Amino acid sequence: MKKNHQPVKELSVLSVTVGLFLAVIMTAANVYMGLYAGMTISASIPAAVASAAFFRGVLRQKSLYQSNIVQTMASAGESLAAGIIFTVPALVLIGSWQDFRFWPTTLIAICGGLLGVIFMIPLRKVLIVNKRNDLTYPEGVACAKVLQASSESDASSDDASKGMVSMLTGLFIGSIIKFLSGGLKWISGSVEKAWLFKSRPFFVGFDVSPALLGVGYIVGLNVSALVFLGGVIGWFIALPFFEVKPLDADVSALDHAWNIWTSQIRYIGVGAMLVGGFLSVLSVRQGIIEGFKQLKSSFYKTKQTQTHYDRLKDDMNTKHIFIIFVLCFFIMLWLYNSMLGSLSLSFFTAIIMILASFPFVAVSSYIVGLVGSSNNPVSGITIAVLISTALIFLLLGFEGQPAILATLGIASVVCCAACTAGDCSQDLKTGQIIEATPRMQQWAQCIGILIPAITIAPTLSLLHNAYGIGQGLKAPQATLFASITEGFFGKKDLPYSMVLVGVGIAFLILFFDKILVQKGSKFRLHLMPIAVGVYLPISLAVPLFIGGLVRYLVEKNQDKKQSSDTGTLFSSGLIAGEAVSGIVIAILISLNISLSYQIQFPASTIQVISSVLFLVLTWILYKFSLNKGDSRKNG
Template sequence: MPENGVDLLDGLKRSTRSATVRAVVLGLLIGTLLCYTNLYFGLQTGWISMMSLQSALIGFLLSRVLASSVTPQENVVVQTTAVATGTMALAAGFVGIIPALGLLNVAQDGTPPIHLSWTAALAWSFAVAYYGVFMSPPIRKQVIIKEKLAFPSGTATAQLIAVLHKLPSPTEPNANLEEYSPLNTDEGHNDDHSVIAGESLDQTPSHLSQSWRSLTWSLMVSALITLLAYFFPVLFSIPLFGAYLAREWLWTFSPSLSYIGQGIIMGFPTTISMTFGMIVGWAVLSPLAKFEGWAPGPVGDMSTGSRGWILWVSLAIMCADSIVSLVPVVMEFVTSAAQDLTSRGTKNDTDDLEVETPERLVPLRWVYWGFGTSVVLGTIVLWTIFGNEGIEPWASLLGYAIGGVLSILAVRALGETDLNPVSGLGKISQLVFAVAQPSNVVANLIAGGVAEAGAQQAGDLMQDLKTGHLIGASPRAQFYGQLIGSTFSIFVTTTAYNIYTKAYEIPGPSFPAPTAYIWLNLARLLRDGNLPEKSGFFMIVFATAFALVSAVKVYCTQGQSRITKYIPSGVAFAIGFLNTPSFTLARLIGGAIEATWRTRQQSKGRGNDITLVVIASGFVLGEGLVSVVALILRSWGVGVSSCWGCGHGMCSGCPRG
């Protein structure tokens, strides 16, 4: 932390309570909207957003409107609680693992589909939602205090909070935000930090009022367009390249402001990687597989069509990219552990660097008891839900142990690269369980879900703890916020998913849940080794290519090379395969808008203007808000008003779609 800010921040954090009721309530309100938004987008495309920066901004604006301005430290708790509430859709597997269980069949998997009731889904969520939270406090000193890992999105959120509250810049002297990509996880879980890396923003009352108006209007416009698209589905399924390509090859365009907003938040480099993936997957490999007879079914069929065929290539790219990107993290972890062992018996300077008093820290006894209790109870719950045929108790304990180790790797990867490879880490657990419980697809999926949940929760909290460290918020207050947000979100997310499954077919035309197929495909591959015709060759080719690309990217990142941002992201490229072209095209527009805006603002010397991020956040939240309205309308039996223009058969909700 810069020297000129130490005394001020030290005084602030000693005199201000962070875990206030208003901070937690604000966080829960914002997080609930994010939760519905993330579940909606996650089931559509596999994309969710941490939205920590946006949560801090919205919390600040809301508190001003309510004439009860939060302090900087309260704002940290607001965004910590909001993130914990908003990301449960991914952490508890509602966009991947749980839909995958519903896709099981006796012929391929040796077990019938598993559809969890509301009570069972609630119990599952409790079983996986906590142990990762207890992983972060004991390693906070090492990665934040001693090593000062960058955690770029956490640092960016701290910068935004600092300028909103007119504090000195909290950036660590060794942090270099400009070289990091905004993409945070390989599920598409991301934040934007590219626009607030400077020292100050114009926070006059008129500017704040303008920010609030921008957020409100962008949200309302996005909500209105989304509501119109519910009644007139063709609005979000335009046959841009003709009815034939739309009907036979799934090439439509969705002018959804939310996906344009996502592209703005992701940034141009990420959306370009997705677009390249879309072109290779949907314009090259999909027709090739169809015409060669490797995927003879309808293109959109996940089992026999080319959409299911290219998912295997996407899986190979994701695994290769995740594993290679983890190599330096593992090496550094092993080296650091070896150094700690050789230095035992000598004084550890980490304690000397601790800036917090004991009453503001999370006691280790809480960590030990919390972690142990969550693992033991989680094991019992999993055995109760799935039985020995699903996963045996010893295997659950092994899953938690693997998940704990992988959570540490997730934290380090996030701190160094701003990438939390939760899906890749889950797949590592799947590989282990292919040996531990061979031929058991259910156990394989559960093990992957446990690892993903731990990595997600540990990474989110550590990112937030970095923000709190720079702003002077109490780690214990943030810990409370994380636990409260996670607990509250278990009920919100489980209920929302239960309503979705009653109103829609999941996976289905409206919500294809593409990541569910990725999880299930790997589990099936590890069970019987059968691949679609010729897909193995392309998996090897693309995995090798992106392993090399990832290695180059890692090397350039460690050398802080400016060309890093121009190297394609393997995960983003794979998501271009995963999603139909309609979503990627809209995100590309958003990415292009972000690049144009950033260039113009920098040329005017106004690189810190956050207006575009505010508008993009409104776009995303507007459609998320209407998703709740659409869910209610669907549950009441209120359908589309007109199927005009839906002759290509790609309109969601239309009988012909």
């Protein structure tokens, strides 16, 4: 094809500027969401819709390839945030850091993210090009459809303008509700109730969170239902079944339920995630081998072997890949040495970091291609890395605080690489469909990592000083990884019986999923969302499930494509609004600015008001998506 030989406008000053702007916003939003709920969202589709709305609605121009660069950069920064917040806060939780250090946090983010990008380059041909019929990369395909629709000649710029209004409306509503709960305290951030029945604890509750409602809408009913199912297993079955204990006189039923879940029940999710992580590696072993072969052959490939230039096959230059790889290795070697104070342990740690990154990048890319980014087993991957690394260090005689730091240091980089690779895979799939240049996307991914990485440490520090990591912001994954690491090195006891129960439940879930596959069911019991649901508080899973249910009802009553764009933008606004408001509140707290404009209501009244407000918000999400879609349809 002739157009394959001719350059197109992709990596421009405008696309980079817009991409970095969205990347920084989505990175900050995901830092907040990940610490609060233990979940993040892929920025690709929201960024694609926002970019299309900007180019079409504001600039009044079609720009398919520049919009693709924008969403590529936004998703690179967003995924990087997930890798950091799942791991680095563990260093604060174990007491090694009192606050988030700028350069160590930033360098871990940059090096982990860049390794995720460059390791995906040889895997692009193996997983995205050669397996195009086996791996669908659903978010990548959906993102391509959004971009293609916005570039069609009959696409209305008025629709794009309405899309921008949808996002801004969601942002306003999300920020107001968060300010009412987290700032003024006029409403409750969560509605909870617990009681004892025959000495067994029972718990119900939900978070009044616009962001979680928006996340549920974006990921859809399948994923949100699986997370909720995990919550049901953990809170409605395991919590009352495993614990029959007399209640202390000074402990409420609510505190009793939370104490049992914190110390025992959530480790069932750990066992399930552990199975998911190791099975993920086994499932892509052939792809890992092929990726190594492709990586090796790329070093011997020269320009003279090419008969003509085909930009659709144009990956980043091998020399540039090698330079980035070497820089990342020596930067991390220097960082590990500064943290551990032992050159030999640091060198060994850096080697393990590299050896673990490539296969888990392949795992991440393969899984998101198979079942989507929402099912990326990053938690399972990180647990597998933690346990494998800890066992190696124990066998070699390394122990104590240096071994704990080294284990978490490896897990942090690998987690960043895996998170980045998963989202970058979707972006490269989008590029393949719309016939973008892979090399341009790969450089956009690198740029989209560098700038947002600088903002992560200050954002973490701000939120930590305002709310407290592990307290106001639960940081579920980081808390888990800190506990596992300390447990292996003898500083903390782990409830291994609960972990084994989780392993058993995981294999039971896999068994029932096999039955669903054999029956040709569209509904699947993917292990990782269920495992995450067991580990997370069910109060987080409830608004997620409701958001997914709203999307199902909207799409059932209206053309799926017409409703999805508006609902996605409005939901993205809810997420960004709550996150931005949370960060603003954190700034005010850090400046000792009091928000003491509190209205004195009884606790029961506040709970009722909060519940009603959440129901109203759910109705607004449903009607807004439905009505806006109808207006576009009839217009």
